[in-house]
Amino acid sequence: MSRFRALLQASLNATKRALIWNAEDLVPPSEKYIFNFNAKEELKRWHLYSDSEYGGLSSASLEIKESGNGSNGTGVFSGNLSLDVSESSRWNITRSGFCGMRSKKFDGFIDLDGYDTIALKLKGDGRCYISTIYTENWVNSPGQQEDNSWQAFVFVPKDNWYIAKIPLARYLPTWRGNVIDEKLEMNPSRVVGMSLSVNAEGGIPDARSGPGDFQVEIDWIKALRMQ
16 A cells, blocks of 8 residues: 555544544433442542531531442441530531531533433432532632532432432522522533532421431432433
């Protein structure tokens, strides 16, 4: 083969590969793992928070539960919700009784623009939890450090594995736990983090509520393309 023909063939092959890549990029896979709690390394991607940072007495932990049958492990988010406040607290908090696990900021952004649903595989205690998506700040105070947050309730049935599917359209814009009474649209291409939290009060009817212990087991969190 001549040098010219070799260069031409190489160019054609490169163009073919680019066309194939672009076609796949335009139609993303039907699902995308965001978090998978199958190893202890996953713990490094999360941090815990609770009302104890402001004088409350709630507590939480996150650990990986290893399976004894050779299968992958799962995450266990558990703790205790208390409505009490320390007498020595210097904070004048108006409510207590909450705990959460929040992912550390991604290196850049997670682009979920090709997806319409968040799915979580959970085994819980009958409580109602709150799924939060954090996006780059452009709603509240552009240029500030505080991310925009979008929240949706997720009920976790007791003792059985359950896949909760939450359409992105069901996530409401919030600011410091309060729903923003404006019609706003999330930008799913600029996701910077996620969290799962629980409150002693509120939630949905018939869900377990009130102070006391809580525990939810997490296998994975995915983005789905349902439509």
